[in-house]
Amino acid sequence: MNLPEACIRRPVMTTLIMAIFLIFGFFAFKQLPVAALPRVDFPTINVSARLPGASPETMASSVAAPLEREFASISGITSMSSVSQQGSTSITLQFDLNRNIDGAALDVQAAMSATARRLPPELPSPPSFRKVNPADQPVLFMVLTSSTRPLYEVHEFGENVLQQQISQLPGVAQVNIFGAQKYAVRIKINPDAVSARGLALSDVRTAVAAANSNAPVGTLNGENQRLTLGATGQLERAAEYGNLIIAQKNGTPIRLQDMATVYDSVENDQTASWYNGQRSIILAVYRQSDANTVEVVDNIKNRLEAYRAQLPAALDLHVLNDRSIPIREAVEDVEFSLVVAITLVIMVIFLFLKSLAATIIPTLALPISLVGTFAAMYALGYSLDNISLLALTLAVGFVVDDAIVMLENIIRHIEMGKKPFQAALDGSREIGFTILSITISLVAVFIPVFFMGGVVGKVFVEFAGTISAAIIVSGFVSLTLTPMLCARFLKAHDHHKKPNLLERTFEAGFQGMLTAYRVTLDWVLKARLLMLLLTLGTVYVSAQLYTAIPKGFFPTEDTGLLRGATEGPPDTSFEAMAVRQQRVAEIVKADPAVDYLTSNIGGFNATNNGFMFISLKPKEERDKAEVVIARLRRATSEVPGMTAVFQQVQNINLNAGRQSRAQYLYSLQGPDLNQLFAFAPLMQQRLAQIPQLRDANIDLQLRNPQLSIDVDRERAASLGISSDQIRQALGNAFGSRQIATIFTPATDYQVIMEADRAYQQDPAVLSRLLLKASNGLNVPLEAIATIKPSVGPLAVNRISQQPAVTISFNTAPGISLGDAVNAIRAAERDVSLPPTIVTSFAGSAQLFQDALKGQGLLIFAAILVIYIILGILYESFIHPITILSGLPSAGLGALLALEYFNMDLSVIAIIGILMLVGIVKKNAIMMVDFAIERRKMGDDALSAIREAALVRFRPIMMTSFAAIFGVLPIALGHGAGAELRQPLGIAVVGGLLVSQLLTLYITPVVYFYLDKVDSWLSGRNRRETQETMVSGVPVAVPQAVHKPDL
Known part of the structure; x- marks a missing residue:
């Protein structure tokens, strides 16, 4: 007795199992934390020290350098940077994502204690450290x-x-x-x-x-009383x-x-x-x-x-x-998309099945699968956020797929004249392996995501885990609850029942589609070579599009919050900076899109630097954030001696705790200070001229007025002055x-x-x-020293113990980060940077480059895992290739859709393409499974695949439309956080529209050709294995010559 049969014969058991899913899922949902994005912990420690009055050079050489030398011996540090300014030093230590932050803190404490003897005795207090997570706002x-x-x-x-x-x-x-x-x-x-x-x-x-x-001063101890002494x-x-x-x-x-x-x-x-x-x-x-x-x-x-x-x-x-307001809005918007997706999917099911009872059966798979997924999310430590809810919304389109496939096959058996109970037994037995194949291979798509490293892996492992849990639960529901309900609630086929107008209209439309498909399929099967060439052409065009399309990292969200960074001339006093900062703040506050703002100067920043947090009005009352930024940039440029840079605050900060005035970081390092300080400004000037960039600014400020005191040591010593x-x-x-x-x-x-x-x-x-x-006697300083005016740096920056200069920049509107990176690399050649100066991207720009290197590998790994799983399930090297043959068309559709809507191929879009790898193969699995069964019954390859394509046309259309309409609300993009979700929706919808059309023709043609190869390999294996041992001597048994189908 297989699983579906056991559930059909034991409805109470099946019902109680489903109740367990609902009960545990409901309680888990109440306990799930709510956040903007999944938890991403950057093990980061910030060490700070203050020595009022000390110059940046003094802080760097006497405080930062000794600490950095000791920190360098700590294991697990991935980056170490420091900023030394007037009277203060801040050192940021970032550790490997797998490093325990508490253990790292103990190592940092020990290193600080070991360095204490080498630090200036004038420090008012020892250096302090705190554990920080720069990803948090x-x-x-x-x-x-x-x-x-x-x-x-x-x-x-x-x-x-x-x-x-x-x-x-x-x-x-x-x-x-x-x-x-x-x-x-x-x-x-x-x-x-x-x-x-x-x-x-x-x-x-x-x-x-x-x-x-x-x-304390002591105590008085008498025979009967003890008094504590206190002095005022x-x-x-x-x-x-x-x-x-x-x-x-x-x-x-x-x-x-x-x-x-x-x-x-x-x-x-x-x-x-x-x-x-x-x-x-x-x-x-x-x-x-x-x-x-x-x-x-x-x-x-x-x-x-x-x-x-x-x-x-x-x-x-x-x-x-x-920050809870945009999170609530984003979660509510995703929940709304979820409801819309569920409604659209139910409509699709009803239109195809034309029966309320038949519609309810697969519809029940939706709440049970989604609510059951909450229990898995709680067990895995996930949260309700944009990524996990996005996974759930996408899951709507295909958690019903398995139930639809099961239901449609049982209805087909009922239409053969069988009783619903028997039809459920026969239909579930026939289609069970197909559903198992679909479920396992779909989960297999996300296996590589679980092994992704870095920030991208930390973010999207929650997506992969959530959607995998939903798929597994839906597969289980389809093999248990769906056949049981079909056996109990579906009615025997009534040949005399007259369909209503809606049913007649839809059925006529569907039969027209089926007829058109039959005619075109017959033509394609005759022009097989042409279709094969079209398939190869799809692969070529997809590869060319992938190379040409702009690459990006995370889409920029309009969170309604802006961060402004201001800078005055290097010699600006605190009082003068306060006046200028207030003037900029007045201009910003006067913008009609601005609700309120806070403004700051000083603190651990240089006295000529300031920053602002700007809250914008609701989206419906203002322009897009990028339009507001462009307007603020123009308006604040009128303040003399001040530059202001604005950027959108994102839900995740990927710059590893490093302060920057713009979103992306680009660093130059070199042992020769004079060479570094000469070429870094040239590079900044060149980047400022590149049209792909905005707000290119440099943290090197060498024109800070100073007074140098040159002491005559012999004269001072003669007077006894040290x-x-x-x-x-x-x-x-x-x-x-x-x-x-x-x-x-x-x-x-x-x-x-x-x-x-x-x-x-x-x-x-x-x-x-x-x-x-x-x-x-009192001696004036001028008697033993010469005082000269000079200039020096306003801040001394170091990365990995080497002097460094960092240029921060934003991308121009409509320009991808990939295009900006390529433009910067070209600028390096224009400036002719010497080989001793090493350049690198940092923060989110560096993470983008890491992600870009792994994009192709991720997709290849997903395809490879699916191939292996399918090969194991089908015990064939050939059939998995047939099933995967439609993937290039899915990639082509996704890339064309992104290009049409002027979107980057971002990490989010790549996850969408990864989704397509799992979704698109479902059509092929349904056709290939049926064709294999027909081949076992004696049909030739051409007849088997043709019959499979026509018989499976209805469930293929149902699952395709369900998947498209399930993801359509995400693709349309509305509400808070839509900018993050939309690229994935666009990629999936585009890929589905193209692939669902082409795979209906590609799969039969590829199956026909590869079946010949499979038959040849099978025949060869039989000839090699069908040998008997006669007196210990192997004797070949004659075999009939296998003739492949033509």
Whole structure:
């Protein structure tokens, strides 16, 4: 008893098995996380260090270089890059995708500890690291503003209350603060006033640090009581520091306020954030990699009233950049496409079967297969996202295919006059192997995807797993539930029943199609050689089209969010940059498509750099995002001395944590700094002239004004002044030194000392800076050093421990990434880059090149796996070739459709073509299976394949139309995330339209020719094996000569 027969005879068992699928699937659906795209974890660690006042060169050589040398010994690092700017260094370590991030973090911690002895002792705190996932974007912005309270009070509530409470919510990974304005006591020292009192800046620093002691002093232990001693050495506010006595002179106290302005300020006064033009503190919330974005955002929003109730007076809380909104919209749109696809497929089934009962039977396969797939998705750790829902939508078109094939064959037996029960037994037994072949070979298409490496593999393994689960469940349902329902609910054929008008009309149309097909098929079978040449021509044209079509990576989605990057001249001060940044922000906010924006400068960026997050209005109220970007680019170009670059925020960031002003990265590396710095600007200028590119900009800025201090070491030594003493004096005056710490129950604050602003604006002050000689006298710096103006880099960039320059760029509208890459390679030849300079793409551009290399291999591997599976199922080397002969026509249709709609051959489109490999062969399997059975009954090859093509014409048409209409909503493309899904839909629909037509003729012709080969091989094998052993001697038994069919 086979499986279908067992299910037919045991309907209760079959029903309960289906109920299990539905129950487990329903509960799994409720537990599945919701996200924009599948979880892609980049094991990435960011190491940062700060040394206020240090130049970029100093940070690179004394901080970045020692750390990088130690990190280089850590296993599993795929890329290491660093950016050293004024007073800060950031090192990004990206590990192999299979590297455990926690183990990598332990190795990084150990390397930092080993390097600690070689780092400058002036570092206010040791380097720190954090585990990051550059693929993640903030899921929510919490913005705090106040029109009356100082910003450090706004920051204090954000850091000590909101950040702490939100960080503890389930699913929240971290909460970063943009535009931080943490409280600090700032001492603006007057160097002349200090020297006039016979003091040095180091004396002030020492006195302030000593006066702010918070150390324990001991205890008193009596016979009956123990008392802890506490000294009031902690100063907390600027007014207290102003009265601090620094020294005594002739019995008169010298107070800090006599030599400095002491005021309540912020720790970093070189960073700022705005929300719609108002200064603000922005909390960016990031989710954990396995968390549900929608749930994380909902958890925060549900607590908004509680957060607002805690707000101090005059503080306002705004919720921005809600990433759950586009995710909800995308999921809803895909769900809508799913419903439309199901409706269209049911209509197709009804039109062909002309019976409500017959329509319901395969229709039941849809919910059971899809709901059952949710259980598999939950077990595999998948989420409801654009990719998995896309797989489910595509599955609609062919999860009913198996049920249709089973149903149609049983109805054919009923029409022969059999009772439904017997027809179900005979029909399921006859067609069971065909369904098994279709199911196994269709799943086999996606086997290579499971072995894909890199980011593309991480993303699309969820697609492959989801659709494979749906196929397997649908195949099981077709072999169990469908024949059982047919046996119970189909009626015996009534020859006297009169069809209604709709049935007569459709049947007449179908019979007309069948007649036309019979006539054309007979003609093709007579002109077999011509059809064979057409098949070979299809292969050639497909190969040429594949070579010529533009190649792309991921389609750019219109998420409704833009990121803007701004840059001023290298010598721009923080104050001047703030004015210019606000002017750009005003222009952006005035655009009719813009809803709101946040703007930032400073922080870990250079003072002449800024960035913006721009939220656009709903799609129906604005132009396309690329049109808005073009308009903003033109409008902001009018701001003098500023350049602004805008790009669409994507659901996945593939630039491995590297900051860039545009979407794609191109790097140049070389050991010769002078050569690298000479050719990199030439390359950037050449790329800016290429019409295929936009926004080509370079991270090399060599015209940062500097003052070089050349110390006369012999003169300094004669006065007893050391190099360290000079460095300390300069740092005390101009380095924003953190000279003391204020500890409170909630947090700690810094006391910062630097020269008064008037002295920072006058380079001549350096000459008058006093140093204490060994004899106690103060010596001006100009007595032992020469001060010269010079220029230097605004930032020092390194990749893999080598100096590097990175050019970021966007592609022009309508230009594929592949075309842009080819144009850049041509530009390299135009510039004549020396061989010592090594160029490479990084981030998404590098991933595109990796994916491009594997495209052909992926398709070849899928075809090879299918061939092997079919060869095993049919025990034949030849029949699988017949079944696969229609694939070139599918590729031709897909490529023609993409070309017609001006779309790139992106990774998404390649997955569509991979889908076609699995879908198209189903027609051939149905024909070849039937033909093989007819051959066993004695028919010649020509008659067998002709009969197979005509008998299987109805199920072929049903499954073809079901597949086309199932994917049609995706191809039409609407709603959020449509840009990501549409190329796949276009490729599948185009491939199906062409292949379903051509394979009806290609398969019979190829079968006829290859059957001759199969017969010859079978005859030869029989002759070789039909030998008997007579007295141990093999004797050949005479065989009849096999005559191949003509």
